Amino acid sequence: MTKWSKALLAWFEVHRRPMPWRDDPTPYRVWVSEIMLQQTQVATVIPYFERFTEAFPSVGALAAANVQDVLKRWEGLGYYSRARNLLKAARFVVNDLGGHMPTSPKTWMALPGVGEYTAAAISSIVYGQAVPSVDGNVLRVFSRFWGLEDDVSLPATRDMMRRRLLPHIRTADPSAFNQAMMELGALVCRPRSPECVACPLAPRCVARRQGLTEQLPVKAQKAKVPHHTEAVAVITHKGKTLLCRRHEAGLLGGLWEFPGKRRDGREGLQRAVMHGVLEQTGLTVKVLLKLGCVTHTFSHFKVTIHAYACSVSGGAAEPLAHEEVRWVTPPELQSLPLSTAQRKIADL
Ligand code: SF4
Numbered sequence: 001m002t003k004w005s006k007a008l009l010a011w012f013e014v015h016r017r018p019m020p021w022r023d024d025p026t027p028y029r030v031w032v033s034e035i036m037l038q039q040t041q042v043a044t045v046i047p048y049f050e051r052f053t054e055a056f057p058s059v060g061a062l063a064a065a066n067v068q069d070v071l072k073r074w075e076g077l078g079y080y081s082r083a084r085n086l087l088k089a090a091r092f093v094v095n096d097l098g099g100h101m102p103t104s105p106k107t108w109m110a111l112p113g114v115g116e117y118t119a120a121a122i123s124s125i126v127y128g129q130a131v132p133s134v135d136g137n138v139l140r141v142f143s144r145f146w147g148l149e150d151d152v153s154l155p156a157t158r159d160m161m162r163r164r165l166l167p168h169i170r171t172a173d174p175s176a177f178n179q180a181m182m183e184l185g186a187l188v189c190r191p192r193s194p195e196c197v198a199c200p201l202a203p204r205c206v207a208r209r210q211g212l213t214e215q216l217p218v219k220a221q222k223a224k225v226p227h228h229t230e231a232v233a234v235i236t237h238k239g240k241t242l243l244c245r246r247h248e249a250g251l252l253g254g255l256w257e258f259p260g261k262r263r264d265g266r267e268g269l270q271r272a273v274m275h276g277v278l279e280q281t282g283l284t285v286k287v288l289l290k291l292g293c294v295t296h297t298f299s300h301f302k303v304t305i306h307a308y309a310c311s312v313s314g315g316a317a318e319p320l321a322h323e324e325v326r327w328v329t330p331p332e333l334q335s336l337p338l339s340t341a342q343r344k345i346a347d348l
Contacts, residue, residue, distance in 0.1 A: 001171045004145075004204050009172060011200035012180030015187065020049055022179075027101035027126045028059050031108075034118045035082050039299075040210035044187065048077050060099060062090035070335035071254050078340065079299075080252055085113030094230065105131050121182075124174040132165035133178045134158050139187025143187060147206025152217040198251060227302045231273035232260030232345065233310040235285055240327035243336065247323050251298070256336045258307065259325075260282075273308050280321040285310040291348040296341035305310060307345045 001008075014021070019042060021033035029301045032053060052073045056062040062070070067087055074083035078106060089111035102108045108119035120133035132138070139152040142161055150157040169177045188195045196208045207213045235242040235258075243256045259274030263269060270287045277285050291307040317325045327334065333346055 002168060004201055005172050005177065008180045008184065008202035009176050012176055012183055016179070016183060020046060023195055025125055027122065029053060030122050030125050031101070032086065034121050035113060036077065036088055038076065038082060038249065039076050039079055044077070048074070055179050059090050059101060062087065063094040067254055068337060072335070075337045075343065076340050080255060080339070082097070082113055084248070084253060088112045089114070103127060105129065105283050116332070121178060124178045128174050130166070130170045130174045132162050132169050133182070134161045134165070135182065138181045140191065140217050141181060141185045141189045144194070144207035144213055145201050145205050147212065147216070149216070149218050153220045225301050227304070229263045229274060230260055230303055230305045231263060231269045232258040232305055232307050233273050233277045233285055234291060234307055234312045234345065235277065235283070235312060237312045237327065241330055241333055242281065242317055243326055243328050243333065244319065244322040245324040245326070252339050254337070255339050255342070256344045257338065258276050265267050269306050270308065273310070278309070281317045281325055282320055283312055284314040286313045294344040296339050305341055305343070305345065307348055
């Protein structure tokens with residue numbers, strides 16, 4: 001083992017944060033945790049992980065679950081395709097693998113939602129296999145440590161990093177090595193203002209020696225994300241509110257939402273909401289008052305949603321653009337899975 005690998009592992013031994021999946025690292029629990037940790041911080045994931053594994057304690061329990069229950073446990077965590085893929089993968093494990101979790105990176109990658117990084121993380125943490133898991137944290141740490149100017153947004157850079165790390169993980173404890181790299185990236189070698197004085201890699205770090213910590217890693221500038229405006233209706237009728245369930249495939253698939261539409265050009269918002277409701281449900285509505293607006297950022301766009309309280313003036317609700325429309329009572333509104341933005345509207 002190299003000097004720096006030893007220093008990294010010694011640092012991890014002292015600084016590793018307690019995480020529920022670390023106490024009991026079964027394949028199922030580590031898999032669920034790794035899926036939840038994609039694009040999401042540890043502190044956010046912990047309560048979701050605890051509630052999810054309490055509701056679905058095994059791959060069998062998850063496979064038997066209803067998609068709406070799974071989405072409800074995921075509500076607020078975002079990137080909902082992760083939840084739908086987790087359910088599909090659990091059913092695949094039960095139906096096609098006899099209930100046995102995969103044991104190699106290649107078989108893990110056969111599951112929906114499991115890419116190379118996740119397969120490597122699970123295989124090393126659960127089975128001690130020597131496969132480096134290279135995510136954004138690891139790319140940042142080692143671009144700085146080795147002074148690499150390759151663009152970290154390119155797949156070729158990720159492959160190169162894997163190859164460079166391979167001999168090091170082979171001579172270390174793979175589980176601790178991968179977790180130590182991720183932990184160092186999260187706690188010390190942060191994107192801004194890395195805490196080099198507390199870093200076990202500092203003595204050999206090129207970026208620190210050459211004053212390049214702010215320049216590395218090199219990352220191509222992302223295109224500016226578009227910003228859309230939507231208008232939605234909170235329609236109440238005889239004490240119930242109209243909700244629509246999105247089709248399973250696509251963004252926010254299977255989640256419930258208020259009817260409405262994206263504004264076309266400079267179209268008036270009240271007009272947009274009335275048109276949207278008519279197009280999506282066949283109802284004609286009267287706008288009563290503005291409830292407020294919420295802004296939410298997705299990975300590829302940003303949206304500001306204006307919400308209006310409306311009453312029914314004609315027609316009967318039909319699912320013209322959704323899988324289902326339903327008049328729901330206040331307790332049902334609480335129990336159905338909604339995205340974060342739609343939940344904020346429900347709470348206005
Ligand atoms: S010394 Fe600083 S820049 Fe280098 S790896 Fe450690 S925290 Fe990152």
